[in-house]
Amino acid sequence: MGSAERKERDRQEMREMILTAAKKLFIQEGFEHVTIRRIADEIEYSPATVYLYFADKDTILCALQEVGFQELYKRQQVLNAIKNPAEKLRACGKIYIDFAMENQELYDLMFIMRAPMKKFLEPHEWTLGKQSYDVLRETVQQCIEEGYIKAQDPNIGAFSLWALLHGVVSIFIRDRAPMVPKEHQGQIVEKILGFAMEEILDK
Amino acid sequence: MGSAERKERDRQEMREMILTAAKKLFIQEGFEHVTIRRIADEIEYSPATVYLYFADKDTILCALQEVGFQELYKRQQVLNAIKNPAEKLRACGKIYIDFAMENQELYDLMFIMRAPMKKFLEPHEWTLGKQSYDVLRETVQQCIEEGYIKAQDPNIGAFSLWALLHGVVSIFIRDRAPMVPKEHQGQIVEKILGFAMEEILDK
DNA sequence: TTATTTACTGAACACAGTTTAGTAAAATTA
DNA sequence: TAATTTTACTAAACTGTGTTCAGTAAATAA
Numbered sequence: 001m002g003s004a005e006r007k008e009r010d011r012q013e014m015r016e017m018i019l020t021a022a023k024k025l026f027i028q029e030g031f032e033h034v035t036i037r038r039i040a041d042e043i044e045y046s047p048a049t050v051y052l053y054f055a056d057k058d059t060i061l062c063a064l065q066e067v068g069f070q071e072l073y074k075r076q077q078v079l080n081a082i083k084n085p086a087e088k089l090r091a092c093g094k095i096y097i098d099f100a101m102e103n104q105e106l107y108d109l110m111f112i113m114r115a116p117m118k119k120f121l122e123p124h125e126w127t128l129g130k131q132s133y134d135v136l137r138e139t140v141q142q143c144i145e146e147g148y149i150k151a152q153d154p155n156i157g158a159f160s161l162w163a164l165l166h167g168v169v170s171i172f173i174r175d176r177a178p179m180v181p182k183e184h185q186g187q188i189v190e191k192i193l194g195f196a197m198e199e200i201l202d203k
Numbered sequence: 204m205g206s207a208e209r210k211e212r213d214r215q216e217m218r219e220m221i222l223t224a225a226k227k228l229f230i231q232e233g234f235e236h237v238t239i240r241r242i243a244d245e246i247e248y249s250p251a252t253v254y255l256y257f258a259d260k261d262t263i264l265c266a267l268q269e270v271g272f273q274e275l276y277k278r279q280q281v282l283n284a285i286k287n288p289a290e291k292l293r294a295c296g297k298i299y300i301d302f303a304m305e306n307q308e309l310y311d312l313m314f315i316m317r318a319p320m321k322k323f324l325e326p327h328e329w330t331l332g333k334q335s336y337d338v339l340r341e342t343v344q345q346c347i348e349e350g351y352i353k354a355q356d357p358n359i360g361a362f363s364l365w366a367l368l369h370g371v372v373s374i375f376i377r378d379r380a381p382m383v384p385k386e387h388q389g390q391i392v393e394k395i396l397g398f399a400m401e402e403i404l405d406k
Numbered sequence: 407t408t409a410t411t412t413a414c415t416g417a418a419c420a421c422a423g424t425t426t427a428g429t430a431a432a433a434t435t436a
Numbered sequence: 437t438a439a440t441t442t443t444a445c446t447a448a449a450c451t452g453t454g455t456t457c458a459g460t461a462a463a464t465a466a
Contacts, residue, residue, distance in 0.1 A: 003433080007443090036423065046446045048425080057423065112315065114234075117378050126381050151398075159380075160367070160395050167370025168363075175320050177362075178329050192363050195354075199402045206464080210412090239454065249415045251456080260454065 061116035068106040069128035076135045085142040093193045100169040220246050264319035271309040272331035279338045288345040296396045303372040
């Protein structure tokens with residue numbers, strides 16, 4: 001009677017195949033080329049089969065979004081080694097912008113795209129996102145406690161910093177700054193992070 | 204032989220009818236319900252007719268984007284009455300965030316959506332956007348000249364402020380901050396503007 | 407009055423996401 | 437082993453996109 005377990009294992013394998021194919025298409029060809037039919041081609045099954053493993057396209061995008069949050073959270077782990085809160089905050093910002101600029105399609109899906117958010121609106125688990133956000137919020141909190149930031153509310157502080165960094169990278173990712181050539185974008189993102197750090201931190 | 208002029212006038216009227224219909228759908232029903240067929244219904248012509256006045260859907264979205272930039276620029280005109288650069292900068296920010304939060308669908312089209320940007324990528328006229336951006340840049344410039352800001356480069360300064368404000372409003376517009384209830388969003392946007400002003404301005 | 411240009415549309419095409427009816431293989435039961 | 441049921445899968449279709457094209461009727465020009 002161990003066949004039920006094998007079934008479940010096979011099912012998970014299939015789900016991962018689909019996600020892997022979707023991610024590959026997503027990164028290599030961009031969002032607009034991620035179609036159920038292309039995913040089906042990639043895994044060598046029919047389009048209808050995809051629907052036996054995922055309710056609809058948005059659900060696949062949600063799952064992919066979670067993969068993105070896992071990767072971001074993983075990068076954030078190096079922060080545990082940094083004790084000084086000011087340094088830690090700067091590193092936290094750096095990790096965020098590097099992740100964004102190096103994985104633009106994935107970042108877009110996680111923080112900009114409309115598609116996969118319908119599912120999340122309700123009580124649902126934005127858990128993964130919260131996990132990453134908490135890293136930032138706690139670092140800001142630490143900066144306040146140890147007197148590196150004069151600001152009072154860690155929530156507003158963390159949110160402002162997030163907004164600033166998200167603002168810069170999303171302007172570039174969605175091509176809203178034609179006055180800035182692509183090859184200067186990374187440099188400007190870093191400069192703004194440094195600028196923000198000087199303004200926020202007291203020493 | 205004045206018929207050629209009337210023809211041109213009729214043509215412009217038709218273009219405006221289409222844009223008006225598109226804008227109405229856009230604002231009342233949201234982007235996903237703006238289809239060529241719905242626009243055609245609205246103006247009581249066939250879908251094919253729309254293509255006699257606009258090359259494709261993206262071109263219509265571009266035109267709508269320009270309408271948005273006109274509206275933003277129009278709001279910015281009240282800034283001319285403000286002489287003190289610090290006050291002016293704050294008002295400039297306030298106008299921006301008010302416009303964004305009051306016209307979320309339009310703001311989305313102007314600053315977030317992917318669709319209408321393919322056309323703009325080349326040398327093309329991002330003129331309207333530049334016009335509005337220059338208002339901000341010149342205000343920052345003025346603040347620097349009159350010693351209200353210690354920062355050296357007006358470009359980085361203006362861009363940072365834009366990024367911060369765009370970051371906040373776009374996080375809300377694309378529902379990426381489930382921890383913030385809708386009724387508090389406006390309040391937070393304002394708080395962050397105030398926060399930024401305190402940090403940036405020297406007095 | 408005739409010829410030509412203009413403004414418009416019905417019908418189709420290609421391509422999405424998604425559903426459904428059916429099939430062949432595997433698993434279960436007898 | 438033989439019969440039955442369940443499972444895994446797919447071909448084909450449905451709806452709804454953006455877009456094109458051949459044809460038509462009215463307005464204009466000759």
